[in-house]
Amino acid sequence: MDEPNVQDDSRKFTRESAEYRREALILATLDLIAEMGVRGATVREIAARANVTQGLIRHYFSSKDELVQAAYEHHMNTLTDQTAASSGEGTALSRLSNFVDASLRPPIVDPSAVALWAGFLNKVQHDPKMQRIHQRTYNYFRDHLETLIVAALRECGRSVEASEAMQLAIACNAVIDGLWLEGGALPDAFAEGQLAQIGLESVSAIIGIPLKKEVEQP
């Protein structure tokens, strides 16, 4: 995030690759939106936090709106990538457990993550393009969860119809989202691991299968 070329000689600035600058601007934007909302994230602050002057934003993005859109897309892609990684290996049951557990601990459960989500909501509700990104990500999560649930049930010798599976996925997704929300909005109201534990028990109850938290190897 800092300048990679530490040449503090009389150079007034350093040229960086377009990719580097775009990402720096996007990350600064996400930071600021989490802190102050979209309107509070001014182009001047964004530029300052990305160590450039404000004019450069217009060089990479045709408007602030476009930068915000790009930031949203970047953020959502990061989210889905993280998720995909969290439930990679093992039996279906353990993959589901790990997924729930990981979704209810830092860095997923985090005040600024919730703030970021809230900051974007207005834009999402008004801009059709952002709406599509939102819907796509939501569906991705829910389908992922549904796949895990169906696999876990099958592993226990049970099978469900498609519509029932979808309802289970919606419900489990809601528990996770609700706990995520509350953990991020009231960080001090829950003990460490409490959210994950409650999440696991609730998902267990909803799908009717006991899930155990993975034992950590120290």
Place this chain on the structure above:
Amino acid sequence: MDEPNVQDDSRKFTRESAEYRREALILATLDLIAEMGVRGATVREIAARANVTQGLIRHYFSSKDELVQAAYEHHMNTLTDQTAASSGEGTALSRLSNFVDASLRPPIVDPSAVALWAGFLNKVQHDPKMQRIHQRTYNYFRDHLETLIVAALRECGRSVEASEAMQLAIACNAVIDGLWLEGGALPDAFAEGQLAQIGLESVSAIIGIPLKKEVEQP
């Protein structure tokens, strides 16, 4: 919400009670925060929507921040009042069912309600006073739900320890919040009544008691 005195003669304005003006300003503020966020709700727009000029805001509130705080408090109080009303009569089981059901239908589930919540979040996270209001309301909801759950369990001849009851309440609260969130953020993704149905089934599963939706009398 409109002017009560319809005297469109040459009067330039009408004097109203302090209470009336305060409430009009607060409601206009809530409307605008839901639409554009706190920063987007400018004093000029608020005044216009309350049918006054912007100077009057300073006459009733010492700053925009104070107006926003008052609006938040007003909103939260309205919320808790509505909740208390939704689960008034009947057996414990039916009161719990009604509470869950009412929490997952309009007007509670509503895009602007979620937008309002999101709009306030930044302020809540930064301003200790608003944080207290938030915490108080959250606790109120959770305790209310916990009371309903414990009563319903007792009605079925079961009893739970305090810590277990709290966990059940947190979990049920999370399902409700998560479904509320998703219903408000993606209004077209769910059929009418679907959220309420999923909510009832999930709460049933979590606490281990079958809940039936009340039959409506047409």
Place this chain on the structure above:
DNA sequence: GGAATTATTATACACTTGCATAATTGCGAG
């Protein structure tokens, strides 16, 4: 190594924002 390219900075502008202060004007008290 010099010139072209273009990433980057610098400056300017029209507009909005919250707030302060002064000027009105409706309305009740006497």
Place this chain on the structure above:
DNA sequence: CTCGCAATTATGCAAGTGTATAATAATTCC
């Protein structure tokens, strides 16, 4: 009826907003 007070409007201001345009300077290509 009119006088005084406070509710309300009118006006102004300094700071901040996004964006447009011109000026500079770092890097590349030959």
